[in-house]
Amino acid sequence: MRSSLKALAYRLAPQLIALVVILLLNFITSPQFFNVVVQNARLYGSLIDVLNRGAPVALLAIGMTLVIATKGIDLSVGAVIAICGAVAASSIVSGNSVAYTVILTLSIGLACGVWNGFLVAVLNIQPIIATLVLMVAGRGIAQLITEGAILTFNDDGLTFFGSGSLLLLPMPVVTWILVGLLVILLVRRTALGMLIEAVGINRRASTLSGIQTPVLLMAVYMLSGLCASIAGVIVAADIKGADANNAGLWLELDAILAVVVGGNSLLGGRFSILGSLIGAMIIQAVNTGILSSGFPPEFNLIIKAVIIIVILVIQSPAVQSLAIFASRRQGGREQSK
C-alpha cells in the first residue's frame, strides 16, 4: 500500500508541484488567499471558492478522463450541461418534485451518453465527430426546451445543489468529491479501469482478447453524460435558471484541458482521475487567482493560455524524453541496484 501511494505521488508530482506553485503565486499576489472562515455553517474563502467554482469542470473531467483513456473525446458535454439545465429548470417550473426533476435530468444526461456511445461503439464513428453532432445540435435542443427564454426558478430544494452546504462544505464541492471517489473506487477496485486502458491502447486487440469493447465504450460515454448532467444541475441551481446559450459554454474545452493538465495522454491508455481532478483545480486556481489578484480582467485569457502552454510544454513528449534522458544519465547507477 505504501509503495503504491509513493508511486501515485511520484506520478502526480508535476501536477502537485504546479498546483502548489500556482497557489503560492496566488498567495503572493493576494495575501488573504488562504484565509478561511466559517459563516452560516459553511466555510468561506478563496480556497473554498476554487473548490466550489471548479465543481462543473471537475465533474466533467471525471467522465472525460475515462473517455479519453479509451482514446476518445467527448465534445458534447458543454451542450449536455445546457440540455440538462434546461430540462431541470422546465421540470421544476412545471411543478414536479425535486427528486423527480433530478432523476429525470440525470436520465436525460445518460440518454445523451447513450447516443454518443452508440455512434462511437456501434457505428464506429470517430469520437471527435460523433460527439460534435450533439455539440452542434445540443444548444439548439436546449433552446427548444426553454423555448428560447432563460427559465428561472425559485425552488429551495433544487437550488440546494448549487448554493447549499453539507458538513461545512458547499454542496457542489461535496458532489464532485463524492462522484470522483465513487468512480475512482469503481474503476480501480475492479478490473474496469484496466479494461478501459486496454481498449484505449489497442481496441482491436482488446476485442480479440475477449473484452466487450462496445459495452465498455457505451458505459464510458454514458458516465460522461451522467457527469455532465450532474454538472448541469449544479450550474442551473447556482444561477437559479437555465440559460441555453451560455450554460456550460466552452466547459468541454476546460474539461479536456483539465484532463491533459492532469497528465493524461490524449492518445488514450493510462489514466488518473485524481490527476484530472487536480488539473481541474489548477485551472480554477488560475482563474480565481487572476480575479482576486486585481489584474485587469482583460489579461485573464492570456495569462491562462500562457500558464497552460507552459504546463503542456513541460509535459510534452519531446521535453519529457529529454528529461528522462537527463535523469537516466544522472540516476542510472542508483536505479541499477
Added chain:
Amino acid sequence: MNSKYLPLLATIVIFVLAYAGCTLQYPNMLSTRVIGNLLTDNAFLGIAAVGMTFVIISGGIDLSIGSVIAFTGVFLAVILQNTSIHPLLAFALVLVITTAFGGIMGAIIHYLDMPAFIVTLAGMFLARGMAFVLSIDSIPIDNEYYSTLTSLYYRLPGGGRLTLIGGIMLLVFAVGIFIAQRTRFGTNVYALGGGPQTARLMGVPVGRTTIQIYALSGFLAGLSGIVFSLYTSAGYSLAAVGVELDAIAAVVIGGTLLTGGAGFVAGTLIGILIQGLIQTYITFDGTLSSWWTKILIGLLLFAFILMQKAILFLSSLNKRYA
C-alpha cells in the same frame, strides 16, 4: 465512377435538391439577390473554412480561427482609430501577425509532438485574450476607404449584388482548389493526412508542411477577420465565437473525412452554402425559431457521417485493405 467523389457528389445533390425544395415553397428564393446575399453573409465563414479544410485533410484541427477572426477585427478597429495609416497597410500587418501565429502553432505541434487539438485550443485562448487586451469594447470602424470597399459590388443579372467580400470568398475557394489539386504543397497535405509515418517515408517534409498548413489556416483566418470587419464595420473581442465549429461542420458536410487524407475544398463551399441555405429558409419562413438552424446542421452532420461510413464500408467490400 471513382468512390472518392461520392461524398462530394452527394453533397452537391443534397444542396441542389434542398434549394429546389425551398424554391418550390418560396419562388423568390431563386433570385440572384438571395444568391448574392448567401455569398456575402457567409463570406467570412467560407474563407476560414478553406483553411480548416486544409488542416482537416492533413489530419489535424484548428480551433483558434474564431478567436483569430475576433482578434483581427479588434486589431484593425484599434489601429484605424488611433493611427492614420492606410487600411491596406493595416491589412498587410494583421495578415503577417495571424500567419506567424498559425505558423508558430504548427511548429509547436510538430516539434513538441503535441496534439493539434490542445495546441490550437491554447491558441484560441491566446488570440481571444490578445483581442481582450486591445479592447473590451465594440469599436466602430469609421473610415472612408472602408466605406468605399463595402460599397463595391458587381451587379448580377436579376438585380443581385456580388459584393466585394462575396467575390473574395469565391476567389479564395478557387485558389484553394488550385493549391489542393495542382501544387506540391497540396499533394503533401493529402499525404500527411494519410499518415505522417508513410508521408515521411515517401519523402514529404513533414515539419515544413505542418508549419505551412497552420500558417495558411492562420492567414485565411486573418483574411476572414478582415472580411468580417468589412462586413460588420466594427471590431469586437467577443465576435465570431464558435466560428471554428461552423467551419468544421461545413468541412464535414462538404464530404471531407475528419480522419484526414481525403476531401475537397470545393465540397466545403457547398457545405457553407447548405448552412447558409438553412438560415435563409428560416428567415423566409419566419415562424421557425433560429435554434432550428443548429439542430438541422447537427442532423445534417449526422447524416453525412453516416453516409461516409456507408461509402467506406462499400469500398472496403471491393478492396480488402481499404
